Amino acid sequence: MTATLKDVAALAGVHPSTVSRVLRKQENLKILESTRKKIFSAVEELNYQPDFTARALRMKKSFTIGLIVPDIGNPFFSRIARTIEQLGFEKDYTVIVCNTDEDQEKENRYVSHLLSRGVDGLIMVPAQGSDKTVRTVKEKGLPLVLIDRVFENIETNAVISNNAEAAFNAIKYLAELGHKKVAFLRGKSNIYTMAKRYKGYHKAVKKFGLVESDSLVVGDGFSFEDGYNSTKELLNCAEPPTALLLTGNLITVGAISAILEKGLSIPEDISVIAFADSIFSPYLVKPLTTISHPLYEIGLKAFNLLLENIESDKVLSTSQIIVNTQFDIRKTTGKVETVLEITQ
Amino acid sequence: MTATLKDVAALAGVHPSTVSRVLRKQENLKILESTRKKIFSAVEELNYQPDFTARALRMKKSFTIGLIVPDIGNPFFSRIARTIEQLGFEKDYTVIVCNTDEDQEKENRYVSHLLSRGVDGLIMVPAQGSDKTVRTVKEKGLPLVLIDRVFENIETNAVISNNAEAAFNAIKYLAELGHKKVAFLRGKSNIYTMAKRYKGYHKAVKKFGLVESDSLVVGDGFSFEDGYNSTKELLNCAEPPTALLLTGNLITVGAISAILEKGLSIPEDISVIAFADSIFSPYLVKPLTTISHPLYEIGLKAFNLLLENIESDKVLSTSQIIVNTQFDIRKTTGKVETVLEITQ
DNA sequence: CTGTTAGCGCCTTCAC
DNA sequence: GTGAAGGCGCTAACAG
Secondary structure (H helix, E strand, C coil), X not given: CCCCHHHHHHHHCCCHHHHHHHHCCCCCCCCCHHHHHHHHHHHHHHCCCCXXXXXXXXXXXXXXXXXXXXXXXXXHHHHHHHHHHHHHHHCCCEEEEEECCCCHHHHHHXXXXXXXXXXXXXXXXXXXXXXXXXXHHHHHCCCEEEECCCCCCCCCEEEEECHHHHHHHHHHXXXXXXXXXXXXXXXXXXXXXXXXXXXXXHHHHHHCCCCXXXXXXXXXXXXXXXXXXXXXXXXXXXXXXXXXXXXXXXXXXXXXHXXXXXXXXXCCCCEEEEXXXXXXXXXXXXXXXXXXXXXXXXXXXXXXXXXXXXXXXXXXXXXXEEECCEEECCCCCCCHHHHHHXXX | CCCCHHXXXXXXXXXXXXXXXXXXXXXXXXXXXXXXXXXXXXXXHHCCCCCHHHHHHHHCCCCEEEEEECCCCCHHHHHHHHHHHHHHXXXXXXXXXXXXXXXXXXXXXXXXXXXXXXXXXXXXXXXXXXXXXXXXXXXXXXXXXXXXXXXXXXXXXXXXXXXXXXXXXXXXXXXXXXXXXXXXXCCCCCCHHHHHHHHHHHHHHHHCCCCCCHHHEECCCCCXXXXXXXXXXXXXXCCCCCEEEECCHHHHHXXXXXXXXXXXXXXXXXXXXXXXXXXXXHHECCCCEEEECCHHHHHHHHXXXXXXXXXXXXXXXXXXXXXXXXXXXXXXXXXXXXXXXHHC
């Protein structure tokens, strides 16, 4: 059907290996200008495209990288994915995208699948508790870069955000506004990122003398429902919190929904800060005060780190790159005094 | 390094082809239970994983599909991508994602790249004017499904939304509310989807006797800036429109931004309907009246259609599947009379 | 039921 | 400067 190296060689009247040589464009390679010409015109005529599969098999290099994320439908991941794909394209690497749904089992299957596909490297946002999987990859010597989450007990390349610090600063800001009771919708507590955020939250709560209570740390998922239900419960307390720290796009939407439904106003009745990366954040009911991630930078650094590792012959030492989140104070956060004035 | 079929065979004391046979699990295949056992234990011991590349080369089937979209960072596409990837996973297909940025040249390079990678099929949201590329794919006989956009003069499989109808209904609704002057922010006018929406808009404008003017059809892109600038210009007219029909997430954000900046209220001063698929739509400054797409359904239908074509030996006739958008009337649309009462 | 043989399309070493 | 030979890992056809 499609032309092969052999066909081109036959048409050009040379040996396949010569064609291969010419097309691989080795620099210091001596080829007669005449044969080169014959070959190129044969390539043209047959519209020859090299077979990547065959090349990959022969060279043990697939020019493919695997990208494993919990959910490519989530803008946080999809925008990182976009960057990685684009950079890859420039360097002739192709990206295979996989969704784990935070499911360890699925992730495991993906990893072995990608391994047997012979990817040259892996960028992943590991699911909770998948340290065994990560360790396996590492031991195989496959270049690997983690994004957003790392495991304390495994040394890996990684690009992560300053989550603890970001959460700390958010709470600090709320404390300065006079809030004493701040709840934290933690998402899944056993995920690294969330654990870090909790750490920052907790540290700030202690440091600034806020109310410290397990009942203020709620939720166990990233869905709309999780945000909605958790918030509803919080608001039904005898003394509900005056501020919320939220950790995800959907959770945020759920929480806002619950607040509005209860007839409360933001920030008069309750302040809200969210870890969120939506372009819509500034245009919500009240422009949302957010902590957002440098998505392009994350993608860029992850890709470059991976590429370094792929293209180096020796094993490089691992590096953890920390990128800074951005804190945008908008209209969902306000002083607590305001609340009192209004309700009195 | 990693174990091969040969290694397994050697360890099990059988021939490689036998191992291959056993592992391919052909149904009506007679293998001695004893050899089967030997082989499985060897597989286990060596932790053997078949090499996909070799298999693909040999079988001329890669179990890979290409997904070409303008921008995977856009939730519209990423959520479709997610569905496709997940369905693919269940059927052992892997998905390669490509971003064209609406650039025809890039798209072309992606297509030939995917072709030389031997993908089994292609799902794409073609860029404007890339009918030549699409035709090429079709002529190669590669299974192909278009999403969201088709070319009038090429018969292809496709899953598209009822864009003209959706735009028509949106304008009809605005007309019923008393609006006479409705602007259309068209995105890129030469993109199929946008052309269709324009058609619906135009038809409704004529049918319901609204103001018909080229100056009401504006914009030439999908960016925030495009939405922002176009809206700003519209609002600076002597007699600005009382309603806007918007065609994209970023455009919407830009338009809202321009409206608010001008100190106008939605919907009192101006009504807004947007083609938008963000989870945040219901929670914007004013909950946004939207036309949204059934993203899961689009992904599902596209994947199934592609798979049918991949797995069938004969060439199937093409089918165009039309899915229905959803019209959610929220709070950004109101009667024109209201405006008069307030401003008088 | 299992071994043998051949080859997918390409690249790389070794000749000449 | 170019041809010949061999093999990447796997599967399919044919033997036996």
